[in-house]
Amino acid sequence: MSKPSLAARLAVHLASLLLVVCCGTALAGDRATPREARALFDQAVKYLQANGPEKSWATFSDSKGAFVKKDLYVYVIDRKGTYVANGAAPDTLVGLNVLDSVDAAGTPLFRHMIAVTDKQTEARIRYVWLNRKTNHVESKNAWLYRQGDYILGVGYYSPHATAIDAQKLLGEAVAFAIKNGLSSATKAFNDTRGAFVRDDLYVFAVNLDSGKFEAHGVNPAWTGTDARTLHDVEGHALIQEMIDQAKSKGTGVVDYVWRNPVTNAVERKRSFIQRVDNSLLGVGYYLD
Numbered sequence: 001m002s003k004p005s006l007a008a009r010l011a012v013h014l015a016s017l018l019l020v021v022c023c024g025t026a027l028a029g030d031r032a033t034p035r036e037a038r039a040l041f042d043q044a045v046k047y048l049q050a051n052g053p054e055k056s057w058a059t060f061s062d063s064k065g066a067f068v069k070k071d072l073y074v075y076v077i078d079r080k081g082t083y084v085a086n087g088a089a090p091d092t093l094v095g096l097n098v099l100d101s102v103d104a105a106g107t108p109l110f111r112h113m114i115a116v117t118d119k120q121t122e123a124r125i126r127y128v129w130l131n132r133k134t135n136h137v138e139s140k141n142a143w144l145y146r147q148g149d150y151i152l153g154v155g156y157y158s159p160h161a162t163a164i165d166a167q168k169l170l171g172e173a174v175a176f177a178i179k180n181g182l183s184s185a186t187k188a189f190n191d192t193r194g195a196f197v198r199d200d201l202y203v204f205a206v207n208l209d210s211g212k213f214e215a216h217g218v219n220p221a222w223t224g225t226d227a228r229t230l231h232d233v234e235g236h237a238l239i240q241e242m243i244d245q246a247k248s249k250g251t252g253v254v255d256y257v258w259r260n261p262v263t264n265a266v267e268r269k270r271s272f273i274q275r276v277d278n279s280l281l282g283v284g285y286y287l288d
Contacts, residue, residue: 189215
């Protein structure tokens with residue numbers, strides 16, 4: 001039987017809604033941790049450096065080999081966006097050009113991989129992808145390594161934040177603000193790639209007198225705008241309720257519905273808030 005043409009393989013690839021491209025197929029076992037993903041990435045980079053491209057591509061494309069663990073696998077594209085290795089679906093993907101494929105948010109994922117490794121040999125990116133195991137669009141991270149004209153990657157699905165995670169991040173934000181002052185803290189909170197943005201968690205700050213945002217980890221452009229005008233899709237004046245709780249009790253919990261920046265879906269959310277001087281700091285997590 002002859003091997004399917006590249007066009008036929010592309011049609012199969014697109015028909016599956018890009019569910020198996022480089023980043024998202026949970027083919028076996030439990031979900032891997034970020035530490036496990038990093039360990040596999042480091043192992044793959046060392047193997048490539050020691051054995052060269054040809055042997056490495058064959059090894060990485062062995063779906064039952066040492067470089068496929070839980071829902072992790074190694075993939076490699078060239079700078080034209082063509083797969084030369086893929087541990088998830090080698091028969092379907094190796095040789096396939098995915099340069100113009102996009103993630104679930106419409107970002108040209110593979111062009112982004114090529115761009116971020118143009119001036120550096122190692123990078124880390126974040127994107128959104130449909131997890132076929134859970135059937136939910138989820139945040140995913142990938143470590144990338146460029147050697148010559150090839151880009152190697154290992155990706156993992158981000159952990160879904162819990163109430164404990166949100167409370168922990170809020171506690172860290174409050175401690176940081178008390179130690180360093182609110183001016184320095186709000187700069188750190190507004191850094192979308194900084195320590196106070198973690199998967200679907202981020203810190204926001206609102207001035208209690210003016211009602212204006214002083215920081216927002218996902219939308220720093222909101223800084224200086226009146227947060228009191230914000231309502232959720234059910235008409236709930238969520239920020240005003242937070243301000244009222246911060247002024248009366250110093251801490252609080254507010255439930256509302258909000259668009260998840262990771263999944264791009266409207267979901268139920270709960271935010272914990274705490275007063276620091278004349279500002280409230282908040283961190284919310286998604287309940288769905």
